[in-house]
Structures are given as C-alpha cells and as structure tokens.
Amino acid sequence: MQRPITISILHAAMHGALLTLALAPTAFAEVPRLPTAVAVPDSGKPPLSSATYRGTEYADLKGSGYLEQEFYLQGVAPAITAAGQTLLEAPYTTRMLVRKPADPARFNGTVIIEPFSWFGERAAGWILTRDYLLRHGYAYVGYTLNINKPEVDPKFIAADPAVEADGIAQYGKIVNFDFMRRFDYARYAPLGSYYDARRFTRGDAPDPFVPQSQGIGAQLALLLKSATPGGPLAGLDVKRVYVNSWAVTAQVWMDYLDQGRHQQWRMPDGKPLIDAYMTGRMAYGEVGGDVIRVPRRMPGDAPFVTVYSQSELMHDVLEGIALPADTDTPKLRYYEVIGMPHLRLADLGTQHSERLAADVGKGNDPRCQTLYDEPAELVIAALLDGMDRWVRDGTPMPKAPRVPRQGNSAVRDAATGNLLGGVRPPWIQAPSATYLTDQETACGLIYDTKVAYSRDELRRRYGSYAQYQKAFEDAKARSVREGYLLPEDAKGLHPIAKPQDF
Structure with a gap:
C-alpha cells in the first residue's frame, strides 16, 4: 500500500515519448552475478509471512x-540511485520464502516472484492470487527488500513534524529488519543490505527504497532459471519468471523497467530474465520521484500490466494524470477495476492495523459504515491467467x-452511483451498492x-431477489466472455445482496 507514506507527492506532466522507447533485447546485455541460496535453519516456528499461519x-x-x-x-549487487546511477557494489543477505509443488510433475514451468511489502512483510500478490497459483501448479517466491532502521527513517519523512511522528507511531514497529528480528531474532539476525540516506535520494528526500x-x-530471477543443484527450485524445470508486485514495492519494478534493466540484464543465452510484469495498486511517483505511468524503456519481449483499484484511479483523476492507451507493441495493459478497494481487512500484514472511520472522527458518517470485501482476487486471477497466455501463446x-x-x-x-468505464466485475454490472x-x-x-442500496431501491431496480440473481448470473457470464473472470471461479461467485435484503 502506498498512502501511509508521508513523503510529498511530486507532480509532473507525462511526456509523449514514454511509449516510444523499447530497446533491443541484446543491446548492452550482461548476465548478472549469480547469488547463492542457503536454507534458513529451523528456529522452532514457521517463518514470518508463512502461509501456514x-x-x-x-x-x-x-x-x-x-x-x-x-x-x-546472498550475493553482491549494485546500489543504484532513483535516477539510475550505480554508485557502488555491496554484499547483501536477505531471505526468500518459496512455495512449490511437492511433485515436480505438477509444476507448470512458471515462477511468480514478489517483494514483500515493507509494512508487516505482507505479500499482496500472493493474497490475491494464491488459490489460482495452487490450482495451476505455479511456484511462488516472496522475498524481502528492507534495511536496518536508520536514524531518520525515509519511509516517514514529512514536511510536518506532527505528520511524521504520527506515521512512525502507527507503522514504526512493523518496518525494517528490526521488525523481522523482533519476530524471530535467530532466523533474521543475519539480514542486511546497503543503505545511505545521504547518497541515495528520491525527489527531495532520502530514498525509502533499498538501493x-x-x-x-x-539475481533472484537468474538463480531461479539456472537450475542450480541444491537450489530453492532444484528438480523443477523453470521456463518462465513473472513479477507480480503490488502496492509500494511495485515502484521497484517501475524503476527497473524505466532504467532499462530488462534490456541490460539477461540470461546467458540473451533471453529475458523476467518474462512478464504485473504491478498493482500503486500510484507511481507518490513516494517521490517521477510521476510516470509507462516506463521510458518498455520491454520489447515482455508484457507490462498494471492494475488499479478505485483508489489509484481516483488519485490519478484528482492529480490530472492521464493513463496511456493500451498497445500490443510494446505489450502494455492498464486496468482500472471498479468495485476493488485499495485495501481490505484480508490484505493486512503481520501485526499490521489501519485506522477505521471511528478513528478519524467519521464513525457516524453514513458513507463510512461498511467496508467491502468483494472478491476482487477473482478478477486478478483472470488477469494473471491472461498475461500467462499472452506470454505462452501470444494471445x-x-x-x-x-x-x-x-x-x-x-x-x-x-x-447506480458507481463509476463508469473500467473493468466491471459482476457486482458492478448488477450492483447492490454504491x-x-x-x-x-x-x-x-x-x-x-460502500453504501448498500435500500430495500426499496433493490426492488425498484430488480423487482425481486430472483430477478437480481439472474442479472448477477448474466453479469458473471459477460465477465467470463470479456476475460475478467475464469469459468472455474465463476461457479463459486455468489450474488452480493442476499434474499433478506429484498
């Protein structure tokens, strides 16, 4: 999630040339250093962010x-500024959490990689797609990008000292390696990466992202594709690596693409390290830096897909930031998903909490009574499946x-009170709320x-629950035809309103 960040938003105009740069895959290509992977010793409890909790x-x-x-x-990696300048190389030790089919025959050849959020080590991409990944035989690798707690934490810098202090009070205990060590010191004491707030800045402030x-x-993508004996995916035939990165860590991949790393860092045979990029729920530039929506160096051999919730699209509307048109060359897709919130209760990381309406003095506002948890993950699963088919067979x-x-x-x-346009899940096509x-x-x-429709409004719109149920089923069929709902998921998607609401 990005909105807890208190660094000032930098406003900038989009440049018409953003879509024109797609560098040749082999131009200035180099193979990254190969890192090493060592099993983390058992400390007596499951790791942080484990799917077993x-x-x-x-x-x-x-x-x-x-x-x-x-x-x-573990390895040695360049430390790069937000402007793309490599200042030095330094060792690092981080951790990765691997989920893979026990039977290699079930593996579909694709690994999903995702950096954990720096708030509570949350894996938003896993949360949104886990059912799909497990059904279809993907491997998943979540990994940590974090720093030791600096004297002044760049995640919370703000012009207003009160705002800065408030951010630290709310989130200061669930960020950085310090949080991980408090969770399990024996396991996470060795973690470390390079950081120097004086040398690495983003906009006018220290860069909150790991250099x-x-x-x-x-290096992680190279390791996963290299079939290293004894490696984390030993015995699996890895053919593809996809990024599925959500909320604040999505900025890492915008930087990666924008600075031309996709073209620069390749496999030994010249093929891409990463075969597709899906990012979501991130308004790029909101934590400082360039407000761009398309990398200036788009990959010529991999899709770039961004998924906006209502919050991200509203952010860009309010800031007057236009979205680019979708193109097939380069492979670019932007999706604004109506009826998808920025954050659900189901998306919170370990020891993570957020303020509710009552905490901000809006507890009696009728617009603030109902959080919604409609299954937006079904839309995301369909989009990930579509991206996979684009890579595999060119559809x-x-x-x-x-x-x-x-x-x-x-x-x-x-x-209806709902936004027009965008991706319209069944609960928007046949709405029961605004x-x-x-x-x-x-x-x-x-x-x-959301504000649920009254009984009178539901009856006026649909007549009866049976008619509403039919409208919802028709909407599901349309979403399947449009490619925003998988047939396998449509069966378990039930109407949002219930008979008693009528």
Missing part, C-alpha cells in the same frame, strides 16, 4: 500438494475502457467503503 496469507499448502521453504539469498532492489530482483490480453473524466472528476452513473473511495469520503486512511 492462520490469517491473511493462509493457504492449505499440504492439501494442495505444496511445500514451503525459507532460504537466505540494491533492482540487482537483487535480477493478447483484453483491452478495457478507461474511467471517463470530467476535468479532475471521475464520471459516476447517476442511476462503491466509494477514501478520497471522496475520508472514512479512513486507506480503506474504501
């Missing part, structure tokens, strides 16, 4: 035929219309809310 990241791994293992990832992030990501992903704008406002349908953003309601720091 009951909570937001839980999955029945054993029942799905999966193993979970944790490794130290070695790009090199670590490239382009669907193109969704943008949410129409009127100046610095997003256009809502007067009849879905709002926190930018409009200020109900909580990063939670979005």
